[in-house]
Amino acid sequence: MAATHYHCTSTLVSRSNPSFRLIHNLKLVNSNNSWLGTKIRVQPCILSVRPPVSVIHRRPVAATVSSSLPTSNSERVSPGQETPKWSSKAIKSISMAALEARKVKFTTTGTEALIMGVLIEGTNLANKFLRANGVTLFKVRDEIVNVLGEADMFTVCPERPPMTEDAQKALDWAVDKKLKSVDGGEITTAHIILGIWSEVDSPGHKILSNLGFNDEKAKELESSISKAVANDE
Structure with missing residues (x-):
């Protein structure tokens, strides 16, 4: 009877560093021809280290966005401010x-997209105020079509619409x-x-106006x- 070879692969995940997996390839060789019993010989294992597929280095979205956010003219900043x-x-x-602009096939990020971004974020002060006054994401999307028309679905949009x-x-x-x-603090969605x-x-102004937003609001x-600040923004 010819010798039989068995191959076994096992994967171990490090508890201290789950970003890496240890993959052991064990080659098991049956060196006995008798069907009454077998002797298993384990050849030296081959150890390889590789990160899981899910571990991909991505640049944080917030960092990417913040680098392109507007800043005030330095001449307007008072000394020490x-x-x-x-x-x-x-x-x-x-x-x-920006993501929503790409979704609707717009090549730029306009004021209408900024409104959608505020509403999609969902937990901010401006979102709560707009929804309380009847300005919802679905209504804004409908008004975008009324004001700007439907975009060409075959348009190739940039990764980050300017x-x-x-x-x-x-x-x-x-x-x-x-x-x-x-009053200090940060610049908010409001x-x-x-x-x-x-x-x-x-x-964006036209869309808000069509949905009942006015100077009083x-x-x-x-x-x-x-x-x-009290609302964690």
């Missing part, structure tokens, strides 16, 4: 806006508005919505900005 920072929820909203001029101005407005305030509202010719939203 620090340039205001963006809240984590505001940064995430802007990131989601900001439109009015979207950039809206974010610049948010930075400057916070810079002029004396500043983003107010910045969009300040761009009266932008699609803008003032109400602005007065609630001080509550942003």
Whole structure:
């Protein structure tokens, strides 16, 4: 009877460092021809170390977005005054806006996409205010089609759709508005919505207006900005 060879592979995951798996390839050789009993000889194992497929080095989204966020003109900053920072929820909203722009096949990230980003983030102050006043994500999407029309589904979108001029101005407005305030803190999603509202010719302003947002509600939203810290923004 010819000798029989068995191959066995086992995978061990390190408890101290689960990012790596130890893969042992054991070659088992049957060196006895008798069917009454076998003698197993284990050849030296081959040890290989490799990271699991799920471990992929990705650049954090927040870091990517924050590097392109607008900052106020340095000439406007008073001596000893620090340039205001963006809240984590505001940064995430802007990131989601770019993703949403790609989803609907827009080649740029406009004020309409910024509104969607704020609503998609879901836990921020501006989102709660808009929803309480009847401005929902589904309604905004419908209004985008009414104002801008449907995008060509065959359009090839860039990985990070650049900001439109009015979207950039809206974010610049948010930075400057916070810079002029004396309450400190960070730039929030409420500043983003107010910045969009300040761009009266932008699609975002038209969409908000069509959904019942007006100057009175803008003032109400602005007065609630001080509550942003209490709401963990």
